[in-house]
Amino acid sequence: MILSKITGVWQKLTWSWRPESNREAGSGIVANFLLHWFPNRISLRSLAFPASFYLGTITFVVFLVLTVTGVILMFLYVPSVERAYWSLKDLDHAVSFGWLLRRLHRISAHLMVALVFLHMFRVFLTGSYKAGEIVKSARPFNWVLGVTLLVLTLLLSFTGYLLPWDQLAFWAITVGTNIAAAVPYVGETIRQFLLGGTIIGQPTLIRFYVLHCALLPLVLFGVAAWHMWRIRKDGGLAIVEQDRQEALAREPQAPKKSKTYSVLGIASGTTVQVNDPTTLNEENSVPSTPFLTVRILLVTLLTVAVSIGLSLVVHAPLEAAANPEVTPNPAKAPWYFLGLQEMVGYSALMGGVIVPTIVILGLMLIPFLDREQKGIGFWFTDGPGRKWGVFGFVYGLVTTCGCLAMALLAPMRSIFPTIESQFFFDLVNPATFLLLLFAGMYFVVLKKTASTRYAAIATFCAFIIAFVILTYTGTALRGPNWDFFWPWQAWPVHPTAL
Amino acid sequence: MRTVASNTIQNETGVSSEAGTDPTRRGFLGRLTAAVAAVGALVAGWPLLRSLVPNVLYEPPKRFRIGAPENFQEGVTFLEEHRLFLFRDSSNYHAVSGICTHLGCTVKFSPFTLPQEETVREFTYRALGEFHCPCHGSRFRGEGTNYAGPAPRPLKCFHLEVSRATGELVVDVATEVSRDFRLVV
Numbered sequence: 001m002i003l004s005k006i007t008g009v010w011q012k013l014t015w016s017w018r019p020e021s022n023r024e025a026g027s028g029i030v031a032n033f034l035l036h037w038f039p040n041r042i043s044l045r046s047l048a049f050p051a052s053f054y055l056g057t058i059t060f061v062v063f064l065v066l067t068v069t070g071v072i073l074m075f076l077y078v079p080s081v082e083r084a085y086w087s088l089k090d091l092d093h094a095v096s097f098g099w100l101l102r103r104l105h106r107i108s109a110h111l112m113v114a115l116v117f118l119h120m121f122r123v124f125l126t127g128s129y130k131a132g133e134i135v136k137s138a139r140p141f142n143w144v145l146g147v148t149l150l151v152l153t154l155l156l157s158f159t160g161y162l163l164p165w166d167q168l169a170f171w172a173i174t175v176g177t178n179i180a181a182a183v184p185y186v187g188e189t190i191r192q193f194l195l196g197g198t199i200i201g202q203p204t205l206i207r208f209y210v211l212h213c214a215l216l217p218l219v220l221f222g223v224a225a226w227h228m229w230r231i232r233k234d235g236g237l238a239i240v241e242q243d244r245q246e247a248l249a250r251e252p253q254a255p256k257k258s259k260t261y262s263v264l265g266i267a268s269g270t271t272v273q274v275n276d277p278t279t280l281n282e283e284n285s286v287p288s289t290p291f292l293t294v295r296i297l298l299v300t301l302l303t304v305a306v307s308i309g310l311s312l313v314v315h316a317p318l319e320a321a322a323n324p325e326v327t328p329n330p331a332k333a334p335w336y337f338l339g340l341q342e343m344v345g346y347s348a349l350m351g352g353v354i355v356p357t358i359v360i361l362g363l364m365l366i367p368f369l370d371r372e373q374k375g376i377g378f379w380f381t382d383g384p385g386r387k388w389g390v391f392g393f394v395y396g397l398v399t400t401c402g403c404l405a406m407a408l409l410a411p412m413r414s415i416f417p418t419i420e421s422q423f424f425f426d427l428v429n430p431a432t433f434l435l436l437l438f439a440g441m442y443f444v445v446l447k448k449t450a451s452t453r454y455a456a457i458a459t460f461c462a463f464i465i466a467f468v469i470l471t472y473t474g475t476a477l478r479g480p481n482w483d484f485f486w487p488w489q490a491w492p493v494h495p496t497a498l
Numbered sequence: 499m500r501t502v503a504s505n506t507i508q509n510e511t512g513v514s515s516e517a518g519t520d521p522t523r524r525g526f527l528g529r530l531t532a533a534v535a536a537v538g539a540l541v542a543g544w545p546l547l548r549s550l551v552p553n554v555l556y557e558p559p560k561r562f563r564i565g566a567p568e569n570f571q572e573g574v575t576f577l578e579e580h581r582l583f584l585f586r587d588s589s590n591y592h593a594v595s596g597i598c599t600h601l602g603c604t605v606k607f608s609p610f611t612l613p614q615e616e617t618v619r620e621f622t623y624r625a626l627g628e629f630h631c632p633c634h635g636s637r638f639r640g641e642g643t644n645y646a647g648p649a650p651r652p653l654k655c656f657h658l659e660v661s662r663a664t665g666e667l668v669v670d671v672a673t674e675v676s677r678d679f680r681l682v683v
Contacts, residue, residue: 171603175633178601197555207550325578327604329632345634345648348600413646422650482635482647 038288039232041280046237047291051126051377054299055119056231060224061303062112067217069105076101077163079209081202084165085321092318103311109157111307113336116153117467120146120363124460125389127453128238129367130376134248137234140367145227147364152220154336159212161334162205170322171331173200173208179344179352199324239377240279247279329480338474339467345482346407346429355431359463366460370452381453388445388454392461399437400466403430404473408484438462560672567591567660567667567683574607574626582656582669583607587624590680593669594642595654596629603633605653618643621678629653641677655679 011018019025029035045051076095077087091098123129129143162173177200181191196203231237235244319328333341343351375381380389407430416424438459446455477484479491520528564577564584570591575584581596581604596604609627616625618639625640636647643652657673658681660666667681 171633174603175601193551196550196552197557199557201557203552325581325604327632329606331603331633341634344601347648348650411646425648426650481630481632 038292039236040288041285042288042292043236043240043243043280043285045239045242045284045377047286047295048239050379051237051239053118053122054295055115055122056228057296057299058303059112059115059119060228061300062108062115062307063220063224065108065304065307066105066112069101069108070213070217072101073105074213079163079205081165081205081322084163084205088164088166088318092316099316100308100311103314103316104307106316107311107314108307109160110335111310113153113157116150117336120150121464124366125457126238126379127376127381130238130241130370130373131367132238132241132244132376133373134241134244135235138230139234139238142227142230142234143367144364145223145230147360149220149223149227150363151360152216152223156212156216156220157334157336159208159216162200162208163212164318165205165322167319167322167326167328168317170200170324171328172333172337173204175331175333175341175344176337179340179348182348182352184349235279237377241376243279243284246284247281330478330482332474332478335471335475338478339470342404342470342474342478343431343434346412346431347426349426350429350431350435355435358435366456370456372451372453374453380457384449385454385457388449388458389461391445392441392458393465395441395458396438396462396465397469399434399462400469403434403437404469406430406433434466438466561668561670563661563664563666563668565666567665570667574609576607580669580671582671583629584667585626587680589683591658591667591683592680593656593658594629595656595671597654598631598633598636598649599644599651599653600631600634600636600647600649603631605629605631605636605638616640623678643677652677 017024019028073091076091076098078084088102091102093099095101123143123146129139131137131139158173158176161176162169177191177194180194181187183190192198194204194207195201196207332338340351340356343355345351375385380386412425412429416428419425441462442455442459445458446452449455476487479485485491520526558580562580564580567586570584570586572586572588575586576582576596577584583594583596585592585594598605606629607627608630610625613624613626616623616639618641621641623641628640629638629642631637631647631649634648636644636649638644638649638653641652642655644650654671655675655677657670657675657679659668659670660681660683661668
């Protein structure tokens with residue numbers, strides 16, 4: 001009796017209407033969003049762990065963790081210069097589980113940045129940005145959406161970095177926003193628009209807060225939804241391209257019974273004989289539910305568990321309250337910008353504006369520069385691809401270390417002591433050399449192999465290793481006054497005042 | 499009636515062959531709608547964006563008193579809250595900005611053991627030390643000239659005067675002066 005009442009209430013809440021016929025019921029299923037989150041069947045190749053390492057899924061789960069913890073943190077945080085820092089102190093010492101929320105939010109933010117990069121590396125190295133020849137898919141465009149998501153993730157992380165309003169936050173944002181000022185002509189205007197004034201203060205905090213909590217998450221959510229919808233529309237992971245090729249080579253199969261709801265009253269009866277032209281069949285695929293659903297749930301569970309586990313171990317640092325009068329020594333940007341900061345140390349214009357612009361544009365253009373369609377979905381395409389990948393890694397290692405050594409041992413200003421023009425040093429510095437060396441390698445490999453894919457692999461691998469080395473240098477090897485220290489060297493105790 | 503119908507068909511063919519310059523009434527209305535929408539978006543968007551550019555800044559003043567000249571010690575004093583260095587050489591005063599010209603960190607003064615005569619860019623003066631920036635390792639001579647690291651310009655020097663009302667030193671950080679500027683009190 002009670003049970004039927006509960007069921008009745010439940011149906012009232014969840015059903016907008018009661019289907020009167022089979023056709024209406026069929027329409028209901030077809031129109032159901034949740035039932036179509038995943039395709040009916042999933043290729044065994046896409047399901048395989050090494051095809052994707054589920055990096056995109058993990059990234060999205062981490063974003064959800066950030067959203068949930070972020071909303072709770074919004075209740076506990078006051079975006080004012082007088083109180084922001086003390087809300088952080090309260091979170092750490094006075095709010096029940098405040099420390100856990102903060103650590104979880106912080107570690108997830110770092111993980112998300114790292115995961116977005118790893119996801120990009122995976123998609124590039126498996127050639128998953130290619131349209132394919134059988135069904136021209138929009139994967140090149142989806143890659144562009146992906147690069148946009150990378151930029152949005154970095155912006156979200158950067159705007160969140162200021163909110164604790166401690167020394168680390170204040171000076172990282174000082175350095176970061178001054179990089180914007182290095183843009184020729186309009187730089188100072190951009191900086192002042194970001195800051196809402198000429199110095200970092202209350203207007204800056206509220207700007208970054210609104211960007212971080214409202215505008216950027218909304219935009220990121222929209223683009224991420226588009227990104228994932230496109231994966232469905234493009235037929236799943238790029239490795240499915242191999243299934244498509246096999247399907248094309250197969251003998252056409254005899255017509256067989258197909259799913260019942262696809263006819264929806266167009267034809268009578270519950271089954272229809274169709275010639276199934278689709279790529280996926282009993283041999284190369286499995287039903288998405290349970291095979292994909294369970295895997296995604298497992299990945300979700302593991303991601304949340306690992307994030308919580310990490311936040312139990314990794315402390316979220318909080319330095320002294322922001323003090324515009326005292327610059328900590330050394331003052332560093334967030335870790336993922338330290339590779340840039342290292343290059344900004346050679347020239348603010350080259351390292352902070354030109355190189356990042358070229359990198360972002362270069363990344364976006366990859367699918368349009370490399371239009372070869374072989375080996376889609378395979379790591380490094382094939383044997384020669386692996387060879388060029390290794391070559392790129394080694395080349396990147398040597399050139400990046402070379403440019404670093406040059407920056408340390410023979411700074412440009414000591415090579416050309418008589419030149420005062422800043423423009424000269426903006427053009428002639430190790431960051432420019434690295435850029436030219438990588439661009440040069442692209443064209444040499446292109447000429448040697450006559451393959452845009454191999455040239456792209458070599459350049460991308462060089463880019464990965466350069467990113468890693470420069471980030472490591474900026475993070476671990478730079479001490480007070482941005483001087484170079486080996487990991488085994490202790491930093492000198494530096495006089496902080498006169 | 500017949501002619502009207504055939505006209506319509508001809509016009510519709512025109513739509514597909516020359517998109518963008520559609521001469522029909524429908525095409526014109528479409529373009530008009532798009533133009534009005536664009537103007538409307540601009541008109542609506544301008545106040546939204548303009549409101550985010552502040553007209554009043556609640557920031558510290560650019561011109562401020564820093565105290566009586568005789569209260570400053572011989573040599574260099576760092577005024578933390580203003581981020582500037584005040585140099586005193588008996589009755590000569592001058593002020594050098596503590597803001598690195600690279601990315602805005604506060605530079606540190608690294609004093610020499612003994613002051614030394616130095617000539618930098620044809621300007622001879624008695625150097626007490628030099629400036630080091632903690633962020634990216636820029637270095638500046640004692641008069642402000644950048645000589646190492648990424649700093650693109652010398653440190654700024656600010657105008658100094660004596661307040662007529664109180665006799666205190668007044669710094670004007672909105673007025674830059676050349677590095678040989680000295681206020682004699």
